[in-house]
Amino acid sequence: MSKPVILAIVGSLRRESYNRQLALAAQKAVGDRADFRLLDYADIPYMNQDIEFPAPEAIARVRAEIKSADGIWFFTPEYNHFFPGVLKNLLDWLSRPVSKDEPQVLAGKPAAISGITPSMAGTALAQDHLVTLISFLNMKIMNIPRLTIPNAQQQLNQAGALELAASAPYLQKQADAFLKFIDSNK
Template identity: 50%
Template sequence: MQMLAIAGSLRTGSYNRQLAEAARTVVGRIRPDIGFAILNWSDVPPMNQDVEHPAPAAVRRVRGSVRASDGLWVFSPEYNHAIPGPFKNLLDWLSRPEGPTRPSVLARKPVALAGASTGMSGASHAQDQLVGVLSFLDARVMNKPRLAIPHVASQAKDGVLRLTTSASRLEAQAEAFVRFVENAREHDEG
């Protein structure tokens, strides 16, 4: 099994990128047989249908990574109660069919949602929006458990995430997502 994490922030030291790194560690501990990568999408250009076919190289690369994964684990911050603009742009590129007979790479893809924010919502508003967007794109969104970490700075020291109070919740989501992906694969294999 191959999992792909997408941090919804482009900032190198973002809490959500650090949360994705922590998830990689958790998955490696509970299931060392699972591959786990974090998508680098910093070079994806703004969505523009004028250059959609053929898609820019960065878009083809990220689509290939998503296609090759068995499940996507999204770690998104929240800006003004919403999905960050650059991350929504990535989803817009991923939503587009690759050709007349190839649907979006998000179609039927198992997805888990997690997020951290410095405010009190824990990125839950962005997660609600992501459920709507991803469900519309026929992704298989795992509705429970979601992971929303409010006031994330209180679990960090000098900008480094420590997960002092959220580690067990991250592990519970990891275990649930592994089962969710396995069940989706079994269902698809018939």
């Protein structure tokens, strides 16, 4: 039996963002139980129906990666009580049909959501907004457990890298639950 493929989508394009670091921590929590990949989407253009068909190469590549995944794990910061515009742009592209004969690629995909932020508020509002959108796109959402980590600076090591302490068991619990959720939604 082959391992499931989990595609991580990080809502920040910054190379060392807290959420990218959280995704890498999730990769360790998943271990060898799945093929865990981070989606690189920094090169996609703004959604524009004038260039929708045929889709730009970057969009075709991202869609192919989504199609090959068994589950999508979102890692989102919270910007002004919402998820980032780059993530919204990606989801706008992914919400569109691939062609006149092929529907959008997110429908039916299992999804998990995590997030970390420097503020005390955590990422709960951003996650709720993201759930609203991906529900509309007919993804299968694992609502429990979700992980929202406030005060990111409290979980950084002396070099400034994320080193989960209090949140580590919750990330592990979410990783275990998501693997089961993916399996139950095959």
